[in-house]
Amino acid sequence: MELKKIRIVACPVCKKMVSYENNPYRPFCSRGCKGVDLIHWSDESYKIAKEEHDDDSGAGHHGQ
Numbered sequence: 001m002e003l004k005k006i007r008i009v010a011c012p013v014c015k016k017m018v019s020y021e022n023n024p025y026r027p028f029c030s031r032g033c034k035g036v037d038l039i040h041w042s043d044e045s046y047k048i049a050k051e052e053h054d055d056d057s058g059a060g061h062h063g064q
């Protein structure tokens with residue numbers, strides 16, 4: 001009989017201990033903390049990407 005290995009990791013944002021397995025936001029504890037981290041590291045590239053797509057989302061449905 002084997003025990004399932006459950007890894008516990010500390011959320012990089014709030015340092016809360018969370019299970020790595022069965023956690024869609026790993027290694028974070030929640031969607032909130034994952035969002036905080038994303039803003040941190042992709043702020044610059046996100047802005048650039050948004051500008052590129054700005055024209056597209058503004059014009060909208062050209063198909064009709």
Ligand SMILES: [Zn+2]
Pocket residue numbers: 011012013014015016028029030033
């Ligand atoms: Zn957290």
